[in-house]
Every structure is written in C-alpha cells, then in structure tokens.
Amino acid sequence: MAPHAIAVLGASDDPVKIGGRPLAFLLRHGYRDRVFPVNPTRRAVQGVPAFPSIEAIPEAVDLAIVVVPAERVLETLGAAAARGVRVAIVFSSGFAEMGEAGRSEQQRIGALARRTGLRVIGPNCQGFAHLPSRLIATFASSFLDERLHVGPVAMVSQSGAMAGMLYEMARETGLGFNYWVSTGNEADVQAAEILAEVVEDPETRVALCYLEDIKDAARFREALGRAHRRGVPVFVLKSGRSAEGRRAASSHTGALAGEDAVYDAAFREWGAIRAADPADLLHLPQAFLRYREAGPRVAILSNSGGLGVLSVDLCADLGLPPAVFTAATTAGLRAALPIFAAPQNPVDLTAQILSDPGMLMRVLPLLEGDPGVDMIVFQVALFGAATDVGRFVGEVAAVGQRTTKVVAVSCPQRHVVERFRQAGVLAFDDSTVALRSLACLAHATRQRPRWLARTTGAVAPPPPAPPVPRARASAHDFLSEWESRRLLEPFGLPLVQSALCADPDEAARVAERLGYPIVVKICSRDLPHKSEAGGVALGLTDAPAVAEACRRIQSRVAERAPGAALEGFLVQRQAAGALELALGVKTDPVFGPVVMVAAGGILVEALRDFRLLLPPIDRATAEEALRGLRIGPLWDGVRGSAPLDLPAAADLLVRLGEAARALSGAVSEIDLNPVLVGRRGEGATVLDALVRLTAQSR
Incomplete structure (x- = not known):
C-alpha cells in the first residue's frame, strides 16, 4: 500500500485511455516516488522515459500495474514475479466474469500468486488509491478531477463502479477518503485482507465496504478484530438480499437460513454495521467522525414541538432511551422555558426562541449537567432570515467543545448545517439520519467489548463427535428420527x-x-x-x-x-409446555455451521420470527437471541402469565451450538422442531429431531 517504485505494464501515451490513466493520474496528482512506464513500442510515454519490458527497468519495483489484454496477463505476472515485484494490480477483464474458460484462467492467476508470493489485486478491478500520498493507481473516472478529497474514511469495494459512485457521493456530502480500493474478481487478494490493513492506519477513523460475497470468513473476522482493537467502526453495504439468491433446502432451517440471513448474523455477532443502500453507507458513519463513543440516553431539544415528538418516537424505535431528567433539571427548565412549554424531554424551545435567543444557553447547560443525559440533539425545523444563526452556532459549539457528552444538530437548510460543521459541531441535514447515526454510535460503544472478544478471543475446540451412521441415510441424506436422536444424545440435548x-x-x-x-x-x-x-x-x-x-x-x-x-x-x-420454538443448524459454505432459533413450531416458516447465531454460543448471546424474537416479552410473563424457562432454552441453544461444531463436515442440517419450553423451572423438551448428512459422509 506504500510502494516506492511503480511499473505500469502496458502504459499508453494517451492519458484518456485505460492504459494511460494510471500514469496520468500519478503524474497529475503529484505522486512523489518513481514511476516506470513499460511499452515495447515507445521510448517515452506521456513524457516519461519508457522501458521495453519489466526486466529492463534498472531498479527494484514494488508495484506493477498490469494493463495488457487478458491473454497476456499470466505471462506478464510471471515476469513481474521473477523480477521480485511484491504486488500487482490487474485491470484487465475477461476472466471469471466471462464463464468457465475465463474462470480457469483466473484460477491460474491465483496459483501463480501462491507459488511465487506475488500478491495480485484483481483481475477485472479498478485498482487502489492512497490519497494522502497521492498514490492514484487506478483508471477510475472519479480521479479525473484535479482535486483529491482527502479525509479519514477508508473504502474497500469489490465493485469498481460502486467504488467510483461512492467517491462521488462522498465528495458531495463533504466526506474525504484516505484509502480507495477496488478488489475486482479477487483471484488472490481479498477485500478482507485490504480491510485488515487499512483499519491499522492511524489516520483511518471509519472503514466502508461494498461486498458481494465473502470468500474467507476467518479473514473477514480477523479484519474486524483489528478494527475493534483500534476502535474503527466498519460499515458494510452488501448486495444479494433477495429471496431469489437463497438456496433451496428441504428442512425448515434451510428454508429460513438463507445466504443473506447468515451474513446478517455474522455482521451482528462480529461487529460490522450493515447499511441498506449507498446513501446509508455514507450517512451512518458521520457520528463516528466526531466522536468515538457515546451512551444511549438522548435529550432532544427543538424549535418545533412536532419534530421533537417525532424524534422521541424514532429514539424508541432505534433503542435510544429518551433521557429522564432529574428534579433539578426539570426545575431549571421550568424557569428557563416559556410558561406554556413543558419542562420535559423533548424540550420544546417554541417560537419564543426567536424573540428570546438567550433561551438556548439557559437550556443547554441544564442538559449538559444532567447525569442522566448522554447525548444532546438539537433538532432544528427551520431558521428564518432574521435568525441570528451565528449566535446559535457559537453557543452550541461552546458547549460541544467543553463537554464529554455528544452534542449534535440537525437542520434541513444546507447553509445552516455548513455553519455548524465549520464550527466543529456534528451536524446533519436530516433529523432521521442524525438519530440513526447516533444510534449506531451508541450501539457500537455498548457492543465493542463483546465484538472484540468474538473476533480476537481464542476459540475452544469442539467436543468429540460421536460415530455417524452413514449407511442408514436416505437418498436425500436424511437420518431417521431414531438415528438422529442417537447421534445428538451425547451433547445433552433434552430429547423427549x-x-x-x-x-x-x-x-x-x-x-x-x-x-x-x-x-x-x-x-x-x-x-x-x-x-x-x-x-x-x-x-x-x-x-x-x-x-x-x-x-x-x-x-x-x-x-x-x-x-x-x-x-x-x-x-x-406426550410432553406439555407453554411456548413452541424451532431450533436448527445449517452448514453455510462460507461461515460453517449456523444455529437458528425461531418462534412458532410448525408455523416457523410462516411467522419468520427467527435469529441466527454462529457457534460457539455463550449463554449471554443465547439469551439475547431469545429475547430478540418478536415473542421476546413472553419470557418475563405478560398479563399475569408466569415467566418462561429462559435459562433452559438458552442452555439448549448453547448445547446445539456445540453439537453443530462437533458434527461440522459430517452433518449439513439439524432440525429440532418443535421444542416445548415450560414455565420457569420446568425446562425445555425437544419433541422431534431430524439430521441431514453431508454428501461426503454417506
């Protein structure tokens, strides 16, 4: 990521062509180290002395940019490896995206990389850029602009076009990047490896990823672990949410635990924050660029009563508890606000603030001093032409600079937002985005220790696996219920x-x-x-x-x-119970065994109230998953009904996770459905068990 000598193999004298752009960008943007164009037909390329081959370059080369036709890529990479080049970027297309023949050629690139130690980014990628050092090793049109938009955001994308689009969108929102990386087909270097590097840079505050798949779950987990050690949040936009992308399966577990749901589980447990769309990917990280942590309790103040109430509603949806003010704060607000304004959260400054601008500084210190307030969010509906915006900006900025609490502002007027940002205040042009970004910050603060443990802690080996009755499997690889029970009994599951x-x-x-x-x-x-x-x-x-x-x-x-x-x-x-659950295991090709817990018994697919977990599963994670179901309130009893045996259900989840790990490779699916859970102290009972073997274990 920090080469001192770059060779452009297949460099063009035309700075507009793909083969000419990398050299043009390196020259235009002021890359400070050495660049060697390689073109056997020219003595100079874009005014820089050229060489007929990489072997002719008189000094060591760290990075090779490969811009040759697909049929010459393998030969070119072999020459680069023989020359001692450490990294190559392959722009050339015509590989796995073209079918079986291209896929085979791409596999040969991966084999060459493994054999020689040359690390290859691509093929079919748009390269990478390290903007602070002016290293623009790409042909992406985004860098035709003379000005680089440098900042603390690192972006890794498996799609070059998405990377370019996100760079343009970020520029419009005022975000700057330090790293911009497109990994393409990933014959060798994967997005997770790049992510692991960029989060280690002290200048990186936030990492963004666009992913279409993950090829190596362990590498992705390691990258997130590095990010959590440094306190760098990782936001992921992943495509492929649709039902059409799910693989068909015969069991309830397989039908529910589709590919995208498994990614959701991995992101949730390992600490990648998922964005819904490109705008989301750029909006949600904004709070992290100003603050590293925050508690969840929010005080809302606004110059619109309606906006204040809507904000409190959204806080409840986002898991941000509206702060409950102390008696002292309430008394202070009663004195500071107009007599017709309620001294409560949300704080309605009313239209009176126009004639009494000093009201803001009578209110803000009260919220700042309240021990039950973690975040102060000023939701501005509108500032009129006569409003002294500069005064409000200065007052909010002063509080923001002296307090350890989060102070944020939202206003739909762009010029107002820019005034606050220039004063160092976290400011948004959308009140909903403001609260969603702050909710991500509070959630990451609360979960970071757990994420760190899940991504960096040593994992105990699974228990020993019992013998698998291969000969008795059906044509569809199922065991009978009796054989399924015998296979699962050693793990201590409460089978009827x-x-x-x-x-x-x-x-x-x-x-x-x-x-x-x-x-x-x-x-x-x-x-x-x-x-x-x-x-x-x-x-x-x-x-x-x-x-x-x-x-x-x-x-x-x-x-x-x-x-x-x-x-x-x-x-x-025949057993009895107060609640029906369905539990199961599915083996995912990327993440391995995945445990499902769902409400509904035989209606599980209709209700679709389920959570997925990656084993090993600890008791706290199991209880959180059970409470996270829509039926979660039932665990503590509702309308006079007795609490349910949450510890017994959690213990079953933990044991099933260990069974999944022990049987991984031999078993592709496990269904425990239905499972009856009794009242507290009555335990849980598995009424039916079904095991499906892998084809390899027949």
Missing part, C-alpha cells in the same frame, strides 16, 4: 423420552411403561416430514389405542409413501 418399537404390540407394551398420554410416529429415513404421510398420532391414552394407531399409521404410509423403508414405530411420552 422415546423408544423404537418393531410392531403395534411392542408399542402398546412400551406405552404402558412410559405412561400416558402417548405419541406414536412412523420411523423412516425416507420420511423426514412424517405428518405429511399420515405418520403421526397424538393424545393416545391406553394400550389398545396405541396399537390401533400403529396399524392406522402403517396403512396410511403404505398408501401415501409406498416406497418408504420403515424401521418401526417411535413411541413417545
């Missing part, structure tokens, strides 16, 4: 008491031993969803009913699934 019976008579005898009421299920590796084949009977209260139910089940299954291989009947004690 069960027995496998060969015929109706044995089932009736076992039912007498277990006690009533009884559930009978068909047991078959070919029937992962038994109820669809008529293979379940509930609420059986005596032995004759159990035997008769077995015969009915056998008849229905023979009719609806005549080819199914039957192992017998599962006889289970």
Whole structure:
C-alpha cells in the first residue's frame, strides 16, 4: 500500500485511455516516488522515459500495474514475479466474469500468486488509491478531477463502479477518503485482507465496504478484530438480499437460513454495521467522525414541538432511551422555558426562541449537567432570515467543545448545517439520519467489548463427535428420527423420552411403561416430514389405542409413501409446555455451521420470527437471541402469565451450538422442531429431531 517504485505494464501515451490513466493520474496528482512506464513500442510515454519490458527497468519495483489484454496477463505476472515485484494490480477483464474458460484462467492467476508470493489485486478491478500520498493507481473516472478529497474514511469495494459512485457521493456530502480500493474478481487478494490493513492506519477513523460475497470468513473476522482493537467502526453495504439468491433446502432451517440471513448474523455477532443502500453507507458513519463513543440516553431539544415528538418516537424505535431528567433539571427548565412549554424531554424551545435567543444557553447547560443525559440533539425545523444563526452556532459549539457528552444538530437548510460543521459541531441535514447515526454510535460503544472478544478471543475446540451412521441415510441424506436422536444424545440435548418399537404390540407394551398420554410416529429415513404421510398420532391414552394407531399409521404410509423403508414405530411420552420454538443448524459454505432459533413450531416458516447465531454460543448471546424474537416479552410473563424457562432454552441453544461444531463436515442440517419450553423451572423438551448428512459422509 506504500510502494516506492511503480511499473505500469502496458502504459499508453494517451492519458484518456485505460492504459494511460494510471500514469496520468500519478503524474497529475503529484505522486512523489518513481514511476516506470513499460511499452515495447515507445521510448517515452506521456513524457516519461519508457522501458521495453519489466526486466529492463534498472531498479527494484514494488508495484506493477498490469494493463495488457487478458491473454497476456499470466505471462506478464510471471515476469513481474521473477523480477521480485511484491504486488500487482490487474485491470484487465475477461476472466471469471466471462464463464468457465475465463474462470480457469483466473484460477491460474491465483496459483501463480501462491507459488511465487506475488500478491495480485484483481483481475477485472479498478485498482487502489492512497490519497494522502497521492498514490492514484487506478483508471477510475472519479480521479479525473484535479482535486483529491482527502479525509479519514477508508473504502474497500469489490465493485469498481460502486467504488467510483461512492467517491462521488462522498465528495458531495463533504466526506474525504484516505484509502480507495477496488478488489475486482479477487483471484488472490481479498477485500478482507485490504480491510485488515487499512483499519491499522492511524489516520483511518471509519472503514466502508461494498461486498458481494465473502470468500474467507476467518479473514473477514480477523479484519474486524483489528478494527475493534483500534476502535474503527466498519460499515458494510452488501448486495444479494433477495429471496431469489437463497438456496433451496428441504428442512425448515434451510428454508429460513438463507445466504443473506447468515451474513446478517455474522455482521451482528462480529461487529460490522450493515447499511441498506449507498446513501446509508455514507450517512451512518458521520457520528463516528466526531466522536468515538457515546451512551444511549438522548435529550432532544427543538424549535418545533412536532419534530421533537417525532424524534422521541424514532429514539424508541432505534433503542435510544429518551433521557429522564432529574428534579433539578426539570426545575431549571421550568424557569428557563416559556410558561406554556413543558419542562420535559423533548424540550420544546417554541417560537419564543426567536424573540428570546438567550433561551438556548439557559437550556443547554441544564442538559449538559444532567447525569442522566448522554447525548444532546438539537433538532432544528427551520431558521428564518432574521435568525441570528451565528449566535446559535457559537453557543452550541461552546458547549460541544467543553463537554464529554455528544452534542449534535440537525437542520434541513444546507447553509445552516455548513455553519455548524465549520464550527466543529456534528451536524446533519436530516433529523432521521442524525438519530440513526447516533444510534449506531451508541450501539457500537455498548457492543465493542463483546465484538472484540468474538473476533480476537481464542476459540475452544469442539467436543468429540460421536460415530455417524452413514449407511442408514436416505437418498436425500436424511437420518431417521431414531438415528438422529442417537447421534445428538451425547451433547445433552433434552430429547423427549422415546423408544423404537418393531410392531403395534411392542408399542402398546412400551406405552404402558412410559405412561400416558402417548405419541406414536412412523420411523423412516425416507420420511423426514412424517405428518405429511399420515405418520403421526397424538393424545393416545391406553394400550389398545396405541396399537390401533400403529396399524392406522402403517396403512396410511403404505398408501401415501409406498416406497418408504420403515424401521418401526417411535413411541413417545406426550410432553406439555407453554411456548413452541424451532431450533436448527445449517452448514453455510462460507461461515460453517449456523444455529437458528425461531418462534412458532410448525408455523416457523410462516411467522419468520427467527435469529441466527454462529457457534460457539455463550449463554449471554443465547439469551439475547431469545429475547430478540418478536415473542421476546413472553419470557418475563405478560398479563399475569408466569415467566418462561429462559435459562433452559438458552442452555439448549448453547448445547446445539456445540453439537453443530462437533458434527461440522459430517452433518449439513439439524432440525429440532418443535421444542416445548415450560414455565420457569420446568425446562425445555425437544419433541422431534431430524439430521441431514453431508454428501461426503454417506
């Protein structure tokens, strides 16, 4: 990222062409070290002495910019590696984006990089720029502008066009970059590796990423760990949210835990803040450019009662508790405000502030001194032409400079926002963006210790895995419920008491031993969803009913699934509980095993009230996930109902996470559905278990 000698391989004398732009940009923007254009047909390129080959350059080269046709890229990289070049940027396209032949050629680039130690950025990328050192190693049109917009924001993008668009948008909002990087097809160097480097730069305050995928979860986790050590927030805009991008799966877990939901889980647990769109990616970090941390309690003051109330509503939605003022603050506000203004949060300065501009400095010190206030947000609806904006700017700036609390302003009038920013005040042109950015700051402050632990702490090895019954898997790789139970039992999951019976008579005898009421299920590796084949009977209260139910089940299954291989009947004690959950595991190709917890039992896919977790799972994380469901209030009891056994449900999640880690590689999916949770102290019970093996473990 800091080369002292650059070779442009395939340099053009035309500064407008892709092959001419890197040299033109380096010269125009004042790159201070050495640049060597390589062009076998010219003695000089853009006024700089040229060389016929990289071998002809008389001194060591750190960075090679490769601008040659795709068919010559591999040869060119080989020459650069032989010359001792450490890093190459490949602009050339025509690789994996073109189909199988291009993909094969791109794999050869990756193999060359691994074999020689040459690190390759690209192909099909737009390069990178380190703006403070004037290193503009790109052909991106954004850098045609004579002026570089330098600042503390580092941006890493897998799309060159998105990187260019974001640079232009940032310039319009007044944000400046130190790093601007496009990684393209990532035959070798990945976005996560670049991110890990740029967050270590002391000048980086915020990192932005545009991602289409993550190729190596461990590298991404490590990059976030480095960011958290330095207190650098990482904001991610990831494409691919749509349902069309999800892979089909046979179990409830697979249907819910689609690719994008897994990314959400990883971002949440490892501490990447997800943006919804390009504007969001640039707006949300703004609070972090002025403050490094903040508590969550917000005091709103405004010159509009309506805007103040809307702001408090939004605070509640964002998890920012409106500050509750002390008695002293309330008394002070009563004296400072007009008699018709309520001395409470939000503080309505009313239109009276126009005739009494001193009111602001009677109110601000009260909020500054209140121990229950972490952030003071002045939401300005409008300043009229007669308003002494300079006075308000000076007063807010004075408070902002002397207090450790966050002080922020929003106003839709751009010229007003610029006045506040010039005075060093955190200012926004949108009241909603202001609170959303501050909510991100408060959330990051609260979660940073946990994020740091999750991304930098040593992970204990998983428990030993029991033998996997490969031979009994179905054509779709499912185990029967009985075999699924036997595989999961060593992990201490609270499985309902069960027995496998060969015929109706044995089932009736076992039912007498277990006690009533009884559930009978068909047991078959070919029937992962038994109820669809008529293979379940509930609420059986005596032995004759159990035997008769077995015969009915056998008849229905023979009719609806005549080819199914039957192992017998599962006889289970019918359990009771106060809440139904569904738990499961899916193996993601990037992140590995992912644990799901959802509300609704058999209705889980319809309700879509679920959370995903990356194991290992600690108890605090498990309880937070359970409380984060829409049914979360039920854990503490509602309308006089008893609290539910949250500790038992959390323990089940922790144990399932360990099972997922131990069985990773052998098992692709686990479904525990339904799971009944009782009242506090009554525990949780898994009523049905389904395991799907990986194809490799058949």
